[in-house]
Amino acid sequence: MLEINGLSASYGNVQVLWDVCLRVDEGEFVALVGANGAGKTTLLNAVSGVMKPGSGSVTFMGHRIDGSAPNAIVNLGLSHIPESRQVFTEMSVRENLEMGAYPSRAWKSRRETMKKVFGLFPRLEERAGQLARSLSGGEQQMLALGRGLMSLPKMCMIDEPSNGLAPLIVTEIFEILKSLHKEGITILLVEQNVRQTLAIADRAYVLENGHNALDGACCDLAESEHVRKAYLGH
Amino acid sequence: MIAFRDIFITGLLLGGIFALVSVGLTLQYGVARVLNVAHGEFIMVGAFMTFWLLGSANLNPLLSVAITGPVAFIMGFILHKTLFRRLMDTSPSLDIFEGKSLLASFGLLYVVQNLARIIWGSDVEGYNFLNSTVTAAQIPLNRLVALAFVVVLGGAFYFFLARTRLGKAIRASAQSPTTAELMGVDIRNVLAICFGLGLGLAAIAGSLLSTLFAIQTSIGLGYTVIAMVVVVMGGLGSITGAMIGGIILGLVSSTVTFFHPSLTMIAYYVIFIVLLLARPKGIMGK
């Protein structure tokens, strides 16, 4: 479904991604883990068109998307739920969700989609009229997830949804990711919370200093000496 | 009492016009990131187009906004798609773009002003429009009609931003252009539309101003300064703030002008400084 080949990316003169390869098949739940500054967010940005990659190719459902504009990419059904939530703080919860349905094909059915999102996140429905600014961190993350679903994506790339949240809420968010996956949405999840991530994903990639370090089935990675030392702390 | 009421009505009208001008500048600066010092020139262009349409086609000045607004919108849209888009694509960062676009808009100011001078000359022009007074009151009819017009226009524009799909995309882009893009917004179009809307509002304000005051091809810069004061006063980038700030400044203007016209500009700055001391980030700033 998503295929990244030999991708490099730089900020000005500073290169941060080197020849990165990554593949996600339809229906998979793939994780991308790595330390702070490894280049995970940069990779997602280069895929979703927020940033132009230097070289390499990105293919989504048979379309070459490297160099395309973000709006064209989300139109194809690839939704990027950005790091640190990025909700529109001065708009209401409902308006945030409407913005998620901006692509024409999603706009027409936005009311029905919103009902489904409210089914998934009842707390958003209770707060539909409130400004997003007034939501708690966990609620804002739910809003960011719900908003990302409003474009009726076939695949979601989700950047650190657990960041800064209490353990109980993290568990709740991971449960929701699982149920999204069950409903047929392909997922690429970026996380620092390696233990919980390896427990729910099918496969994972480890990124170190902008290079592919390891990849494989999550159960194998969780057993690997390197991953245990560097990411699981034992 | 009657004097007070007249001051109030004139103040509201001026305030409404200032609000249109300032919302226009907010769209250009807050969303498209162009600190457009040529903004006021398009007020002047709107005023002269109205004057010219009245003279040549006998078109009612209020109805002329249906032409001056769209014409200025198209000019702004094209200007952004050509000039400012190119500057944006060649700037490594937003800060550098802001600097470059400021210089470019200075250029625009001179081009527009001099073209206008070639076409319309540099004399003071004016015309009479609905100058009959309203019964016992001393308010000329044009003020009341223009006031009603501004209220309807402002309300319609507010509705556009609050309720329509494009309006919401504009507000989202003002908060975070990158996130708006991730939602599927074609940011290149939205920025050009914002720049165009800004000029359109300026031209409409100019058309309305020409019903009240004499006009001259040099009036632009003064209005640009007023709009900048209002935009900072309202809270940079806040559309509601620009509306409130515009109305406040309009009321101040009519009050001070009534007592002592030469103090008007000073009063603007006093209010500006007092407000910023009380609320450093502006009326709606956070």
Ligand SMILES: Nc1ncnc2c1ncn2[C@@H]1O[C@H](COP(=O)(O)OP(=O)(O)OP(=O)(O)O)[C@@H](O)[C@H]1O
């Ligand atoms: N806008 C930017 N300009 C310059 N350098 C940047 C920018 N954004 C990120 N970087 C640098 O690129 C490298 C990769 O950053 P990136 O945000 O992709 O890492 P990450 O894996 O997402 O980290 P984290 O887990 O902390 O979110 C870092 O060294 C970072 O300092």
Ligand SMILES: [Mg+2]
């Ligand atoms: Mg990151």
